[in-house]
Amino acid sequence: MSSFLIEISTVLVFGIAYSMLLFIISVGLSITMGFMGFANLAHGAFAMIGGYLTVTLVGGSGAPFFVALLVAFVAVALLSSVFERFLYRHLYRRPELDQVLLTIGLVFALTAGVTFIWGPDPQLIQMPDYFKGNVDFGFATFPPYRIFLVVSGAIIVAGLFYGLERTRVGAQIRAAVDNRRMAEACGINTGRIFTWTFALGSGMAALGGGLGIQILGGIKPTFAFEYLVIFLIVVAVGGSGNIRGTFFAALLLGITDFAGKFYFPEGGAFFIFAITIIVLLIRPQGLMGKA
Amino acid sequence: MTTETPTGSVSGAATDAIRAMASRHRIHWAEAIPWIVAIAVFFMLPGYRLLATQILILILFALSLDLIVGYTGIVSLGHTAFFGTGAYVTALLATNGVPDPIFGLAAAAVAAAVLAFLSGWVLLRTHGLTLLVLTMAVTVMLHELANDFDEITGGFDGINFTNSKIFGLVKLDQLWYTSSYLYALGCLFVGFVVIRTIINAPYGRMLIGIRENSTRMAAIGTPVHLRQVTAYMISGAIAGVAGALWVQVQGNVTTAVYSFQMSGDLLIMLILGGTGRLYGAFLGVVVFKILESTTELVLGTDHPYWQFAIGIVLILTVLFARRGLLGLFEDFTARLRGGSR
Numbered sequence: 255m256s257s258f259l260i261e262i263s264t265v266l267v268f269g270i271a272y273s274m275l276l277f278i279i280s281v282g283l284s285i286t287m288g289f290m291g292f293a294n295l296a297h298g299a300f301a302m303i304g305g306y307l308t309v310t311l312v313g314g315s316g317a318p319f320f321v322a323l324l325v326a327f328v329a330v331a332l333l334s335s336v337f338e339r340f341l342y343r344h345l346y347r348r349p350e351l352d353q354v355l356l357t358i359g360l361v362f363a364l365t366a367g368v369t370f371i372w373g374p375d376p377q378l379i380q381m382p383d384y385f386k387g388n389v390d391f392g393f394a395t396f397p398p399y400r401i402f403l404v405v406s407g408a409i410i411v412a413g414l415f416y417g418l419e420r421t422r423v424g425a426q427i428r429a430a431v432d433n434r435r436m437a438e439a440c441g442i443n444t445g446r447i448f449t450w451t452f453a454l455g456s457g458m459a460a461l462g463g464g465l466g467i468q469i470l471g472g473i474k475p476t477f478a479f480e481y482l483v484i485f486l487i488v489v490a491v492g493g494s495g496n497i498r499g500t501f502f503a504a505l506l507l508g509i510t511d512f513a514g515k516f517y518f519p520e521g522g523a524f525f526i527f528a529i530t531i532i533v534l535l536i537r538p539q540g541l542m543g544k545a
Numbered sequence: 546m547t548t549e550t551p552t553g554s555v556s557g558a559a560t561d562a563i564r565a566m567a568s569r570h571r572i573h574w575a576e577a578i579p580w581i582v583a584i585a586v587f588f589m590l591p592g593y594r595l596l597a598t599q600i601l602i603l604i605l606f607a608l609s610l611d612l613i614v615g616y617t618g619i620v621s622l623g624h625t626a627f628f629g630t631g632a633y634v635t636a637l638l639a640t641n642g643v644p645d646p647i648f649g650l651a652a653a654a655v656a657a658a659v660l661a662f663l664s665g666w667v668l669l670r671t672h673g674l675t676l677l678v679l680t681m682a683v684t685v686m687l688h689e690l691a692n693d694f695d696e697i698t699g700g701f702d703g704i705n706f707t708n709s710k711i712f713g714l715v716k717l718d719q720l721w722y723t724s725s726y727l728y729a730l731g732c733l734f735v736g737f738v739v740i741r742t743i744i745n746a747p748y749g750r751m752l753i754g755i756r757e758n759s760t761r762m763a764a765i766g767t768p769v770h771l772r773q774v775t776a777y778m779i780s781g782a783i784a785g786v787a788g789a790l791w792v793q794v795q796g797n798v799t800t801a802v803y804s805f806q807m808s809g810d811l812l813i814m815l816i817l818g819g820t821g822r823l824y825g826a827f828l829g830v831v832v833f834k835i836l837e838s839t840t841e842l843v844l845g846t847d848h849p850y851w852q853f854a855i856g857i858v859l860i861l862t863v864l865f866a867r868r869g870l871l872g873l874f875e876d877f878t879a880r881l882r883g884g885s886r
Contacts, residue, residue, distance in 0.1 A: 291673075293674055293677065345863070350620060350674070351614070351620045352863050354622070354677065355863045356864070358809060358812075359862075362853070365849070365856075366850070369852075483681055486674075487678055487682060489674070490674060523689050524690065527683075527689070531682060531683070535667055540675075
């Protein structure tokens with residue numbers, strides 16, 4: 255009985271840690287899609303660049319882990335707003351296919367770019383000492399980093415909800431996602447808000463990229479495409495533009511994925527695709543998307 | 546009974562419409578060029594037959610994608626689902642005592658069409674991002690399944706197989722690609738004629754109507770969903786044939802036939818050449834594969850240069866040449882004509 259409890263709690267802690275990571279990375283993508291209806295397939299590449307920056311800062315210049323994460327966040331937020339200003343802006347009114355193609359082109363170029371600089375092999379990160387070993391919770395022991403991910407993920411989720419539900423800017427963002435024209439008619443500068451939101455979302459992706467290095471087994475150039483499918487699935491299942499939906503989708507898919515790989519290592523990734531297809535067949539607009 | 550009624554002009558307009566429809570099937574002399582080039586390559590560049598065979602098969606694959614992306618307006622990032630299914634059906638038939646290549650192609654087409662029907666019927670009720678994600682999810686899921694059931698599929702290492710003679714006459718040769726090249730060329734020609742006939746038929750015009758405005762098409766009585774599903778099935782069947790050909794000429798199949806990378810590359814080739822214009826598939830595949838193999842020859846296979854270049858090319862294509870190379874060519878000839886006038 256107690257071994258069963260340990261098993262369940264392990265699956266939950268590891269699954270939720272992974273879910274938090276999925277949420278932190280996907281939420282920016284979800285807002286971008288809901289806001290501008292822009293299919294940004296380069297979102298995974300932003301996360302990848304964040305991961306590489308973190309690795310380099312920690313490994314190369316010995317910066318503390320948290321400082322490296324912060325730098326990665328700011329750097330990628332700036333970089334993405336440059337892309338937004340000079341590339342994406344031309345395509346807001348163009349068909350989805352064009353947006354998909356442009357951002358795939360960007361993924362190719364960025365993937366090649368990181369291969370030039372860091373090579374094709376996975377880059378591993380040296381974690382700070384306080385994340386090593388195991389923490390004993392009485393009934394089971396867990397690696398402290400997973401616990402940290404769960405806690406920090408929860409704090410970020412809470413912060414995002416507070417920011418969006420309780421602040422003026424948050425209200426403006428929600429208004430613009432809901433009905434852009436109406437928001438504009440009320441005097442909200444949706445263009446500027448979008449640039450900020452986009453930068454924030456990309457920065458969060460970078461943060462997620464940095465946080466994920468440890469549990470995803472290093473960061474490598476194939477990251478951008480490999481995980482893009484998962485991020486897109488989280489957004490589609492949650493309903494694009496819906497933060498609460500994205501959160502629940504991340505939880506559902508993250509825990510299912512970990513549990514699937516834990517109990518059926520053979521058929522691993524099959525389950526989340528099956529869940530995705532079932533959810534989207536019943537609710538094509540996603541769990542909490544607008545009909 | 547009155548002869549004054551303007552039925553004459555109405556039927557005149559109708560015959561004009563019929564004539565316009567029929568004239569779409571007429572063959573322009575320039576349409577012979579790709580086939581002449583293909584035959585010339587066979588005789589003049591025998592050392593490149595392997596690459597050329599691959600190009601021919603990829604053109605067929607790209608044509609099948611053009612039918613849904615370019616003509617019907619269904620954006621798919623998962624077309625390898627059909628390619629891979631066709632490939633595995635053919636390979637598994639050959640290893641289980643049905644080695645006839647033509648039967649293999651037919652079985653691949655049927656299997657891929659069934660998959661397209663089952664997935665299309667449900668997927669095509671969604672739009673935009675959801676549709677994109679679902680097409681991707683189906684392919685990635687099949688890729689996972691193929692990896693998981695590696696005792697059947699051979700997994701990453703794949704399975705080797707041999708086909709019997711084509712029509713009991715010629716064996717597919719995997720050394721000089723003599724018969725393989727001609728076999729692929731023949732299949733491409735048949736596939737091309739099928740697609741050309743379809744898109745020039747009223748049915749094809751209907752697909753273009755759906756691409757342009759599905760709401761209006763529904764309003765004038767077109768069963769939009771049904772038409773989309775049938776287009777998806779035809780496209781899937783042809784992609785299945787392309788997949789079957791791909792593995793038949795190699796005599797080997799691996800799970801790479803389901804790879805997402807291939808779906809992406811294929812879409813890029815089509816965009817590069819130009820969507821919705823048939824010959825865009827030809828031009829795009831040829832340019833892409835020749836550039837790719839030249840880069841590999843000059844710089845080695847393990848390098849990011851090619852990927853970087855294709856990324857930049859794709860960005861520039863979307864921003865400045867959305868109608869592809871063929872679109873640029875059309876603009877160029879239009880300007881020449883305008884200038885001479």
